[in-house]
Amino acid sequence: MQMTLRWFGSKYDTVTLKQIRQVPGVTGVISTLYGTTPGEAWEMEDILALKKEIEDAGLELAGIESVNIHDSIKVGTPDRDKYIDNYITTLERLGRAGIHMVCYNFMPVFDWTRTELARVRPDGSTVLAYTQEAVDALKPEDMFASISGDSNGAILPGWEPERMAHIKELFEMYKDVDDEKLFANLKYFLERIMPVCDKYDINMAIHPDDPAWSVFGLPRIIINKANILRMMKMVDNPHNGVTFCSGSYGTNLENDLPDMIRSLKGRIHFAHVRNLKFNSPTDFEESAHLSSDGTFDMYEIMLALYDIGFDGPIRPDHGRMIWDEVAMPGYGLYDRALGATYLNGLWEAICKSHK
């Protein structure tokens, strides 16, 4: 595996490439062209400039998170082919630039949902948190307003104000889309992009829905073992793979994370490894990565990745905000650096004990 950190680009991120390079064991970053709009084809020169900036800092661009999918593709509207053509063009250019992993998600309207971006923990750190009760009490159009005040001025990925301004129209677009239709639209999309993925050896890595259940009545399909195996079988090509995100699948305590990892051997192209602390089945917060701070056994998760021969990029995921850092919620430097170091320690111990 290759340890990486997510980086949003010098225009958007409070963390610098120099700082990332100084985290022991981190050799790459996962990035994106954050200023692009879903549906447009990425320009080759922008891709190459991003890659060069990262390489000049002594790091590797280990993959893209994300190339976002236009809502027309998820809804399956008649103009979807135009947007899929643009997506193919982007993949072609990424492939020509030597980039072989693309993370994406297929969630309607909201990329992810939290009800608090800065819940204070007993040690004074702040974390993202979710309670079902808070979601049930909100109208979807108020969701953005309720959390955007806590974002430290950052634009949250998937919560871009331009998209949120059209939230009622977005809900209207999805009103006839149920789980089956969403599966069918995902299949259509994957079948169209697989040839370019085969040609350039691009691993597509779908990110799970977060939380792993329906919110606001919207369909959600990438939520559990049965559905993800159905998706792997539906387009049975090794380039159709997953981002295994322990914090997203882990929102549903019925998901057995190490078992899911083992069932996806050969299809996990990217891993997000983080912990959650459950206060009740419908109230969780993002804890430190350490097993003892949360609900998951992080050793068992890393061991499962080791057992299936995982060799893709991995990254610590959302961190706590600690040591008075001011950054995008979840994406400060300090706690993610601690997370990377901890995961690297687990990995070294697992490798040495399996010699």
Ligand SMILES: [Mn+2]
């Ligand atoms: Mn994730």
